Amino acid sequence: MQAIVVEQITKSYGAKGAVKALDGISLSVAKGELFGIIGPDGAGKTSLLRILATLILPDAGEAYLQNLHVVRDYKRLRSLLGYMPGRFSLYQDLSVQENLSFFAAVFGTRIEDNYDLIKDIYVQLEPFKNRRAGALSGGMKQKLALCCALIHKPEVLLLDEPGTGVDPVSRKEFWDMLQRLKSWGITILVSTPNMDEAELCDRVALLHNGRILAMDTPAGIRGSYERPLFAVRSDEMYRLIQDLRQWPGAYSCYAFGEYAHLALQQSLQGFDTQADSVMAELQQYLESRHHTGIEVLRAEPGVEDCFIASTKDR
Amino acid sequence: MRTVFYLVQKEFLQIFRNKTMLPLILVMPIFQMLLLSFAANYEVKDLKISIIDHDLSTASRQLTGKFAASPNFKVQSASFSFQTSMDEITQDQTDLLLEIPAHFERDLVREGHVPVSLSLNAINAQKAGLASGYANSIIRDFNAEFIAKWLPKQITQSAPSGQIEVTYSNWYNPRLDYKTFMVPGILGEIVSLIICFLTAMNIVRERELGTIEQLNVTPIQKWQFILGKFIPFWIISLFIMLVGLTVGKMVFDIPLLGSLWLVFGYTAAYMPCVLGLGFLISNFADTQQQAMFTAWFFILIFILMCGLFTPIESMPDWAQTANKINPIAYFVQFMRMVLIKGAGFQDIKGNLYTVLGYAAVVNALAVWTYRKRV
Known part of the structure; x- marks a missing residue:
């Protein structure tokens, strides 16, 4: 079964669609796959992820996550979707613990219920659990955001540029965590402007000016x-x-x-x-x-x- | 419903943690009430008067003595030249001058009438109007006394005697205490202002910081999100009312004639108007700055036109019509009716239904313009 299916998605912005952010994108991601969307700034990565996260509507085309349509079934989709925006979007004036409890609560679950899933990440945050999210370092913020996106045990995880603004060591740790998450059967779609991170994905799509240039395993892309x-x-x-x-x-x-x-x-x-x-x-x-x-x-x-x-x- | 509870809990956590906002929410209403109620005062006291007495007789001294004894006037200077006194007005040292002509007493006794001249500095028209009113009443008073004392001996029976005398009694505010009138209105205005601002800014803040993005991918529904925003501020508004009324009673001894249940019941029903207004404003703003200026624009107009400072009845027709969409006007009217006049439910029923309808319309508009998905 394909966890993510995207068919001919188009999205334009501005008056009369002057700026074409996505130009007929099609891709599919298998369940449990770590799929990378690689492309420079302005390639359309964030637009694609926001469409899949049910935050914006595509102009044309269809997209399904776990066989649920991103426009028609958005209500059901939201409870099995984990989304981490490119910009840190948790409450900066709430503590680590409070943020996590809050997001667990609105998903109708508790931290303890899915603790196994976030344990590896959360132990690193534990020493700072009473610190306000706004006072965390970039790497720690990213880990907290990932915890919050995982707290309801999503089936699909969408990560928008998780490596941006994070030091190389934290970034490496972060990717290690993603590898471990795969073992839980979670499908992960991650966007990044860093070409070297492509090697860490199972498959990648190279995105440029709203079009996919190539889509293959990293080895396959290199081989071409x-x-x-x-x-x-x-x-x-x-x-x-x-x-x-x-x-x-x-x-x-x-x-x-x-x-x-x-x-x-x-x-x-x-x-x-x-x-x-x-x-x-x-x-x-x-x-x-x-x-x-x-x-x-x-x-x-x-x-x-x-x-x-x-x-x-x- | 559980989700709403968590949203409200989160909101209170944030409010109590905000070290700048919390004192503002608590201190601002008290401070404004104290400041505005003492300062925004229409009573004019100590009008400075300059007296030119060309007569220097018993009668003229009696008249000037009456001015000196009045709490409204303070005799600033006395001179014998109109020009000298006029210069003082020009230099803004006195507010009005009274010129008593020579042979004032003699002519008054002999002729029965003498003109005196009153010149007023009318740069502040309202003040000049009041000054002229006060001065006239003193002169009228003097007339009556003088006639009683002197004229019956001199003038024959043909003089008019059966004049109409007007006496009055001030209902609901017998001593015309300005604070009794202002404090309930100011309290109503402050609560509306704070709640409208807080709501608008809070929702826009979520958008500005991007936290709304994270909320939008959760299964939280529109109505849950809105209730989660409204309930905390609704509770705060009732709390401010409680604090405000306590301060009003303790500091200004304002009358609390009507039922307090009615006051809080009405406040609870009225608040969704301003909450909805704040919500509506937030839908048209992307940044807190935009929200603040938009809210400021409306609130300022609403406050100046709500009848707090000038009676709505004396505004032009179009302004009175425009005031129908001014929520603060309803609240101020309600506060005065219930607190000062002791109005009951039957008296404010119309106002209450209007406000409920208003809240329904504003919130419907707000929900309609609120797009959870861009």
Whole structure:
């Protein structure tokens, strides 16, 4: 059974739908899957999640969660849905404990009833349980929000950019928690602008300007990358990128961490035999441009490379 | 119903935790009542008068003595030149001047009538009107006494004698105590103002902070959410009334003629009007700032036109019609009727039904404009 089914969802904002946030999105997520919606700011991630969370109405298209329609069955859907908005939306003037009890109460349950589900997360919050939510750190706020979204044991969990505004350690912990939640059979849909987080999902959809560019497992997405990719660095990175873009064999070049990623125009097929000669050629070209400290490596494409390539291909 | 209970509980938790709002809710009504009731006063005392007495006779001194003895006047200066006294008016040192002509006593006895001149500083028209009224009554008084004392000996029987004399008695407020009149009205105004503001701001705050987003994905229903907002403020309004009436009785000794059950029963029925109004305003605001200015716009008009400061009956017809949608006007009218006049249920029935209808309409509008789902 598919836990989430989205069919041709369209949503526009502004006068006469001037801004198209979602342009015919279709996807489906299996029960117990951790599915990632990956895309930059403004791709339409939040709009999609808000439609699924029954907060806004789509202009066209259908969406079902656990076979319940997001518009027609919204009342029934709300009790089996957990939603964590991108912005911290709990009561800042209530304590951790009070927030949790309140949300448990409005869902008609108690903290004790589903304590097993939130135990791992809640033990970390316990030392601060009498602190006001507004006085928590970013990571702790996120954990509290997750607890509140889980308190009624939802069947589907929608998380809007849970990693934003959180330090890398807390973010890692957060993703570990999501992995554990999967074991409870909860279907999780998570949106994120961080391409590296895609690797932590079972399947991902790359979203750009309201359209899905690709949808597959992270490995599948990486496997679809069709060009040879090099990681290059030198002492002058900015000039290096400019020069690499002018190199005749270059398809695209962009900064990637402390390296520049260079994609070649030729296909990956049969490239392995020529790899060494191409690298030597590249080295020579850069030396002729007076670069120092040159380093050229073969690079494995990541999801971000795939995303950049597919936005360029379109 | 359990959900509503949790919502109300949450609301009270937040209200009692707010270290700025809580004192405001409690202190503001008392402070405003004390301040406004003492300050917003139409009684004019100590009008400064300058007297130009060209006669300096027994009669003229009797007249000036009457002014000096009146609590309404304070003799500021005496001079012998109109110009000197007029300068004092120009410099705002006196409020009016009384000029008694030469041969005042002689002419009064001989002719039976003498003109005296009264000049008033009418920049504040209301004050000038009152001053002229007070001065005239003193002069009339003097006339009567003077006629009784002197004229019967001089003037023949043909003088008019059977004049109509007007005496009066002030009902419901025999000593015309200004505070008796103002305090119940001010209390009504304050309660309405605070509750309308609190409701509007509170709902918009949920929207501004995004907490409404989290509430909207819960199974909470529209009516539960609204009741969860209304009940806390409704209870607070009754509490403010209790505090206000206690202060009114203890500090101002306002009469509490009518039944207190009626007062609280009516308040309970009236409050949904202002609660609904606050709710309605919140539906058209995205930020607390917008809500505050919108609420301020309406409340200010409502307060100035509610009959607290100027009688509604003396407003132009269109204003009286406009006042039909002014909830505070009903409340102020009710408070005065029941507290000062001792009106019972039968007397305020019409007012009560209007207010109930008003509440129904405003809340229907508010619920209609409230969109849980954007």
